[in-house]
Amino acid sequence: IFLMHNNKMFSFYFNSFTSGATTKVLRDMSTLPRVYVTRQIPPEGLKILQDSGQVQFELWDSDDVPVPRKELLQKVKGVDGLLCVLTEKIDAELLDAAGSNLKVVSTMSVGFDHLSLEELKKSRGIRVGYTPEVLTDAVAELTVALLLATSRRLIEATHEAKTGGWGTWRTLWLCGYELANSTVGILGLGRIGVAIAERLAPFKVKKFIYTDVAPRPELAKAINAEYVTLDELAKQSDFLSICCALTPETKEICNKNLFSKMKNTSIFINTSSHIRGGVVNQEDLYEALSTGQIAGAGLDVTVPEPLPTTHPLFTLKNCVILPHIASASYSTRNAMSALAANNLLLGLRSQPMIKELKL
Numbered sequence: 001i002f003l004m005h006n007n008k009m010f011s012f013y014f015n016s017f018t019s020g021a022t023t024k025v026l027r028d029m030s031t032l033p034r035v036y037v038t039r040q041i042p043p044e045g046l047k048i049l050q051d052s053g054q055v056q057f058e059l060w061d062s063d064d065v066p067v068p069r070k071e072l073l074q075k076v077k078g079v080d081g082l083l084c085v086l087t088e089k090i091d092a093e094l095l096d097a098a099g100s101n102l103k104v105v106s107t108m109s110v111g112f113d114h115l116s117l118e119e120l121k122k123s124r125g126i127r128v129g130y131t132p133e134v135l136t137d138a139v140a141e142l143t144v145a146l147l148l149a150t151s152r153r154l155i156e157a158t159h160e161a162k163t164g165g166w167g168t169w170r171t172l173w174l175c176g177y178e179l180a181n182s183t184v185g186i187l188g189l190g191r192i193g194v195a196i197a198e199r200l201a202p203f204k205v206k207k208f209i210y211t212d213v214a215p216r217p218e219l220a221k222a223i224n225a226e227y228v229t230l231d232e233l234a235k236q237s238d239f240l241s242i243c244c245a246l247t248p249e250t251k252e253i254c255n256k257n258l259f260s261k262m263k264n265t266s267i268f269i270n271t272s273s274h275i276r277g278g279v280v281n282q283e284d285l286y287e288a289l290s291t292g293q294i295a296g297a298g299l300d301v302t303v304p305e306p307l308p309t310t311h312p313l314f315t316l317k318n319c320v321i322l323p324h325i326a327s328a329s330y331s332t333r334n335a336m337s338a339l340a341a342n343n344l345l346l347g348l349r350s351q352p353m354i355k356e357l358k359l
């Protein structure tokens with residue numbers, strides 16, 4: 001139990017199984033490094049912070065609403081560490097508000113476009129932890145689910161079944177596209193791309209192709225994928241899965257030009273949680289989907305997030321939009337929170353983090 005008294009934080013041990021008062025003050029926490037946690041993170045991470053005895057921390061105790069910016073700017077004043085999620089912008093204003101005590105920012109995400117790396121680099125001496133790898137399986141699994149939901153039109157199908165559209169059996173009603181004998185293209189081959197391909201291979205995919213800034217033979221070997229140009233990737237892919245990082249070069253790389261080269265039977269999928277939606281020009285995607293230039297799209301990341309319910313992409317039957325849930329399994333979100341907590345504690349002890357972002 002953590003309690004504030006006379007502006008000091010105390011931890012208590014309370015034995016409720018013995019009779020009489022057995023509350024003991026174990027340690028005056030007020031001398032420990034101060035940490036602010038911007039969200040009610042999953043229990044594994046919280047437990048690590050609590051059990052560590054290494055920090056005193058305050059927490060924005062909600063998972064439903066992000067901490068208001070004004071409150072955040074207040075709360076970070078003088079903290080030694082910050083554990084945040086992807087809804088908090090860690091920029092010059094926030095770092096200035098925190099002040100010179102701040103040594104570690106640990107984000108419970110693999111993506112870091114909410115962190116102003118420029119500002120963090122600026123000789124503030126702040127180290128940054130993040131959570132790659134632990135979400136690879138969950139993201140790959142969700143990608144397969146979204147790909148199948150889109151290509152086999154599952155959302156349309158359940159809607160028809162529920163709303164009376166299910167009439168007689170029809171020969172071409174709700175037909176979609178099969179993975180068997182298909183060519184699957186991966187834009188940006190990394191851990192997640194490989195994990196997706198490994199899961200799709202048993203569906204009897206004929207060929208995997210990929211493009212990246214340069215061939216990645218080691219990774220490609222694992223999935224027997226051929227390196228092609230971006231043009232060839234667009235032309236040959238029956239399913240195109242986007243897994244590249246968002247950089248100035250890849251910003252809106254999925255645009256009119258790319259869609260115009262794709263087959264009108266192809267399916268476009270964007271789930272890569274560390275890139276967000278920025279690699280896709282959504283107006284061009286709308287155009288490609290609504291004119292039949294491509295057959296369908298499944299998106300787990302959009303710009304902005306949340307995507308307004310009035311957005312034109314929501315009007316299309318051949319566009320399946322998920323609310324950024326690729327890593328949303330209990331085990332993965334707990335693993336992310338545990339990794340973020342451990343990165344934070346290690347950083348505050350000036351030890352190497354498990355996953356540290358090189359600034």
Ligand SMILES: O=C(O)C(=O)CO
Nearest residue numbers: 109110111273274327
């Ligand atoms: O970790 C991230 O960056 C996400 O997008 C959510 O898993």
